[in-house]
Amino acid sequence: MSATAGSNALTAPAIAARKGKTPLVCLTAYTTPGAKLVDEHCDVVLVGDSVGMVLHGMSSTVGVTLEMMILHGKAVRRGLHSALMVVDMPFGSYEESPAQAFRNAALVMAETGAAAVKLEGGESVAETIRFVTARGIPVIGHVGLTPQAVNAFGGYHLQGQGEDAEQILRDATAVAEAGAFAVVLEKIPEALARLITQEIAIPTIGIGASPACDGQILVVDDMLGLFGAFRPRFVKRYAELGKGADAAIAAYAKDVRERRFPAADHVFGDEPGTVTGGECT
Ligand code: KIV
Numbered sequence: 265m266s267a268t269a270g271s272n273a274l275t276a277p278a279i280a281a282r283k284g285k286t287p288l289v290c291l292t293a294y295t296t297p298g299a300k301l302v303d304e305h306c307d308v309v310l311v312g313d314s315v316g317m318v319l320h321g322m323s324s325t326v327g328v329t330l331e332m333m334i335l336h337g338k339a340v341r342r343g344l345h346s347a348l349m350v351v352d353m354p355f356g357s358y359e360e361s362p363a364q365a366f367r368n369a370a371l372v373m374a375e376t377g378a379a380a381v382k383l384e385g386g387e388s389v390a391e392t393i394r395f396v397t398a399r400g401i402p403v404i405g406h407v408g409l410t411p412q413a414v415n416a417f418g419g420y421h422l423q424g425q426g427e428d429a430e431q432i433l434r435d436a437t438a439v440a441e442a443g444a445f446a447v448v449l450e451k452i453p454e455a456l457a458r459l460i461t462q463e464i465a466i467p468t469i470g471i472g473a474s475p476a477c478d479g480q481i482l483v484v485d486d487m488l489g490l491f492g493a494f495r496p497r498f499v500k501r502y503a504e505l506g507k508g509a510d511a512a513i514a515a516y517a518k519d520v521r522e523r524r525f526p527a528a529d530h531v532f533g534d535e536p537g538t539v540t541g542g543e544c545t
Contacts, residue, residue, distance in 0.1 A: 275348065276402035277445070280467065283466060287480060288307045288446075288467055290309070290310060290479055291306050292318075292482075294318065294339070299341075308347060309350070311336050311351045312352050317494075327355075329354060330354055333351055340376075351372050351378040351381055365396050366399055381404070383404075387435055389439070393405065393443055404446045405436070405440070409421070409423045421451075422451050433456070436460045436463075447468055448471060451471070471498060482499060487499060
């Protein structure tokens, strides 16, 4: 079993109470160093099932397993102190029945020390959310574009246009009424995001859903320029770390090939007992 959150960590009720106030800042993390980077800046850190695409090279989140989420959840737990930690329930781990959802969510909570789980779907998972939250597990919902349903959608298209808007409003309402403490709205038009945010009592967290939401979330590798497979329009690149890493690796390769690395500074003499600069290797 893993450690639980520190006593200063934000709680699900504290996040719910932020409805209509200062926007919630949320990012994903998948590793201990990644969690340490985002912790002090974020209200919510999500161990997203996007880990399958971002770190494991999968073509969608459909193949992500409970074991992967638990492994990455444990790693993130070690790096978090103040943000609320949420773990995504992967495809196939909650859809069968409310009992299946509770069993797997309880396992995720116990193993990772997460404070909440997130699951995708609207009206179709409302009964499950009611069952799980009534038994002590805080839940974040996720409606609009739900990536685990990519095969049903036939791609990652904008959702909620025309008559579909009413269904997404019903989905968000169902999730809120079932007891979720927040809901992610993914890739829907601004007017719909604004309407949902006005209509429901819990915070909306947008990704490609406009500033009308009560908060925002991005995949951290997307906004750092580390993940190049997709570049959705809703991602703002705050850094180009992938380009920086490429330049650094190219410079290393050139140095090795041209025998400029290792240089004198990196080479040990043969004097016995020589210790340089507090190194440990
Ligand atoms: O898996 C994920 O990263 C998500 C997003 C909402 C960021 O669900």
